[in-house]
Amino acid sequence: MAELLADKHAFYIAMTYGATFLYIVIELILLTRSKQSLLKRITRMGRLKERN
Amino acid sequence: MNIFTKAFWLQLSTPKNFYPIAGKLIPWFLISATLLAVIGLYYSFFVAPVDYQQGNSYRILFIHVPTAWMSMFIYVVMCIYAILGLVLKTRLSDWMALALAPTGAAMTFLALWTGSFWGKPTWGTYWIWDARLTSELILLFLYLGFISLNSAIDDPRRASRASALLALVGIINIPIIYFSVKWWNTLHQGMSVTVDKAPTMATSMFTAMMLLTFAFWLYTIAVALMRVRNIILERESQTAWVQDLVKGKN
Numbered sequence: 001m002a003e004l005l006a007d008k009h010a011f012y013i014a015m016t017y018g019a020t021f022l023y024i025v026i027e028l029i030l031l032t033r034s035k036q037s038l039l040k041r042i043t044r045m046g047r048l049k050e051r052n
Numbered sequence: 053m054n055i056f057t058k059a060f061w062l063q064l065s066t067p068k069n070f071y072p073i074a075g076k077l078i079p080w081f082l083i084s085a086t087l088l089a090v091i092g093l094y095y096s097f098f099v100a101p102v103d104y105q106q107g108n109s110y111r112i113l114f115i116h117v118p119t120a121w122m123s124m125f126i127y128v129v130m131c132i133y134a135i136l137g138l139v140l141k142t143r144l145s146d147w148m149a150l151a152l153a154p155t156g157a158a159m160t161f162l163a164l165w166t167g168s169f170w171g172k173p174t175w176g177t178y179w180i181w182d183a184r185l186t187s188e189l190i191l192l193f194l195y196l197g198f199i200s201l202n203s204a205i206d207d208p209r210r211a212s213r214a215s216a217l218l219a220l221v222g223i224i225n226i227p228i229i230y231f232s233v234k235w236w237n238t239l240h241q242g243m244s245v246t247v248d249k250a251p252t253m254a255t256s257m258f259t260a261m262m263l264l265t266f267a268f269w270l271y272t273i274a275v276a277l278m279r280v281r282n283i284i285l286e287r288e289s290q291t292a293w294v295q296d297l298v299k300g301k302n
Contacts, residue, residue, distance in 0.1 A: 013169075035281070
């Protein structure tokens with residue numbers, strides 16, 4: 001691993017694996033958050049409907 | 053229940069029935085994808101040897117090749133769902149196509165991004181207007197066009213129909229991407245892995261590539277199911293079953 005980090009192409013390898021990992025994390029967070037906000041919105045709509 | 057009957061598939065394709073089944077499948081796909089990714093990364097960094105010509109920079113291909121394959125594969129699957137939506141008029145097919153598009157666009161972007169970081173140390177340039185690279189860039193525009201067209205039209209039925217037609221026209225680009233290295237004299241290298249021939253690389257390199265390909269494949273299924281569940285919630289928010297489901301959660 002130390003040899004890989006010292007490699008002259010380490011930057012290109014880091015940009016590849018780093019960007020892919022970042023994309024996966026961001027996509028999973030966004031999907032989870034959008035589900036939570038959807039559930040909140042539907043709950044609010046349901047409460048409004050019951051009140052009216 | 054017999055899975056070979058039309059009734060079974062019609063029953064499964066209703067949003068109300070599909071939503072809980074997808075919810076149960078997501079963790080399995082995510083866990084399997086994580087396991088395969090961990091083993092694949094171990095192979096790609098610790099088992100696969102240094103390439104005698106490219107040095108360590110070839111390790112970029114363990115991400116680049118699976119994402120490039122996925123970008124084309126997702127487009128074909130998206131088209132199949134779009135055709136099903138057009139012909140059978142099943143809403144879930146339209147929603148599956150819509151759910152796959154952002155992940156397909158991301159895979160295409162990653163293929164271009166990682167390819168440029170492989171190109172710089174290998175070819176001496178991040179980008180060249182080569183047939184393979186250009187057709188892959190067109191694929192990214194097709195995905196973005198599909199997503200944009202779907203969100204630009206207010207009526208969901210018309211939006212699905214219009215974007216399905218765009219997807220169908222764009223499918224011509226898939227064989228162009230795949231065979232571009234054969235049809236034209238390109239800077240991009242030819243195919244190292246084909247269905248009819250043994251791979252022209254070391255077994256440990258091939259294993260790492262295939263493990264990460266399957267990891268990406270399972271991940272794509274998981275996120276597509278997560279996204280389609282969100283679409284179902286959004287489009288069916290007025291229905292009694294969604295209201296009951298949300299009440300049950302609170």
